[in-house]
Amino acid sequence: MKGVSAIPAVAIIPSPLFLWRVKVILFLLWGLCCCKIGWDSVMRMSVDLRDLFLYEAFLYYNPLLLVALMIWLxxxxxxxxxxxxxxxxxxxxxxxxxxxxxxxxxxATWLTLVVPTSMTAYLYLYSHGEVSLAASQPVLLYAILLMILLSPFDMFYLSSRFFFLRTMWRIALPLQAITFPDFFMADIFTSMSKVFSDLERSGCRMVHRQVATIAWFEADSICGSHSVAIPLVLVLPYLCRFFQCLRQYKDTKEKTCLLNALKYSTAVPVIFLSALKYHVFPDVWISFYRPLWLISSVVNSLYSFYWDIKRDWDLSILTRIFMFKNPSAWSNLLYGRSWVFYWVLGSNLILRCTWTYKLSAHLRHNYLTVFAITALEMVRRFQWVFFRVENEWNKMTAKQNFELSSDMPPSESDRLLDSNSHKV
Structure with missing residues (x-):
């Protein structure tokens, strides 16, 4: 009708909370479907083949799941x-x-979705006789993730990927002055050494076309469990961090850099003494090399624990952690509490000691236990990050305050009290 203004239509937009709940429900449904299909696929296999196949499937996908966990944390x-x-x-x-x-x-969400989906497809296709299609699943997944990481196009957070790759290059070749992101990421990589080892073994099987076969289980094959590449990859992050410390000493002449380098060097005998189990007689391993391995692991664990608490964190930081701008019930629960102090000390010590188990080459066949301990090591590193970054921030602010105070002109009272300004 004329003279009557039209009522504008109001678009109904779902609230962010509603959308978040829908996403969570879909995520859980997807997870249940993957578990159901995967379980049914495994149950179709014979009992003799099941354990070998699960061990191989676990090898391809567990490092990517651990990477996803680290990104979430x-x-x-x-x-x-x-x-x-x-x-x-x-x-x-x-x-x-x-x-x-x-x-x-x-x-992290996309990685958490893609990896179990590929693993479910791998289990389903193999259990239904489609071996070649099953073998293509982990290869395709690794290829896509590698292309996304190395893509030069302005997509998938190009600047952040470039920053990550540049930092990795600086870690591998510490030719320039070491910055905080360089050794911070290198420290995180030491907690992911088992992940890198499994990635190397997965890549080796893909290159030699051993995916979805049991040929890889031959211990003495090029990709077998006795491969020399396993301890070499395990020790690589520690060697990178070792050379970083030497480079820092060259630039700063601080003796603490040499002590830090010594800490990382103690990881080398733990890894290689453990790997000797596959290359010496059992009696020699039990009587000679295993006691040396135990001693070296205790030295490394205690040395690393001391360095975390004393050097990386500075114990005084535990009285002022998590200084929130908008305090909540959770932040008030943490701030200045003595239980935080005991939890940090106790959990860090225990998880430092379990480091020996997850990193030891001769224990790699207990893959479910090693996976759990590796995940706990990432939780320990996640906890370590809070105190390490806050400690660095406190050092930066203290240095800035000192420089500002030294640059400020003297006050009137300071000039009057200065004896050099008076002539007698």
């Missing part, structure tokens, strides 16, 4: 820093376009 770290007074972007010298915790969680 890193997102939590960034979320906590965003709520607190710690300016992590300045600590890591990040640009304004750095990834937020939400974007980190988005990457």
């Amino acid at each position: 890193w997102g939590v770290n960034l979320w906590v820093f965003a709520q607190s007074s710690v300016n992590y972007a300045k600590v890591f010298d990040l640009s304004q376009t750095h990834l937020s915790h939400r974007e980190i969680w988005r990457c």
Whole structure:
């Protein structure tokens, strides 16, 4: 009708909370479907073949699942820093376009979706006789992830991928002055040494076309469990960190850099003494090499524990952790509590000691236990990140305050009290 203004249509937009709940429900349904299909596929196999096949499938997919876990935990770290007074972007010298915790969680979500989906397809196709199609699943997954990581196109967070790859290059070849992101990421890589070892073994099987076969189980084959490449890859992150410390000593002449290098060097005998089990007689291993392995593992665990508490964290930091801008019930629960102090000390010591189990070459066949301990090591590193970054931020702010105070002009009272300004 004329004279009557039309009522504008109001678009009904679902609330963010509703959308989040829908995503969680879909995620859980997808997880249940993957578990159901995977379980039915495994049950179709014979009992003799089942354990060997699960061990191989686990080898291809467990490192990617652990990487996804580390990304999830890193997102939590960034979320906590965003709520607190710690300016992590300045600590890591990040640009304004750095990834937020939400974007980190988005990457972790996609990885958490893709990896179990590929694993479910692998189990299903193999159990139904499609061996060649099953073998293509992990190969295709690794190829896609590698192409995304190395893609030069402005997609999938190009600047962040470039920063990550550049830091990895600086870790591998410490030819320039070492920055905080360099040795921080190198420390995280030491906790992921088992992940790198499994990635190497997976890549070896893909290159030699041993996927979806049991040929890889031959211990003396090029990709077998006795391969020399396994301890070499395990020790690589520690060697990179060792050379970083030497480079820092060259630049700064600080003796603590040499003590830190000594800490990383203690990991070398743990790894190689363990690997000798497959290359010496059993009696020689039990009577001579195993006691040396135990002694070296205890030395490394205790030395690393001391360095975490005394050097990386600075015990005094435990009285002021998580200084939130907007305190909540959770932050008030943590702030200044003595139980946080005991939890940090106790959990870090226990998980440092379990490091020996997850990293030892002669224990790699207990893959479920090693997977659990590796995941716990990442939780320990996740906890370590809070105190290490806050400690670095406190050092930076203390240095800035000192420089500001030294640059300030003297006050009127200081000039009057200065004897050099008076003539007698």
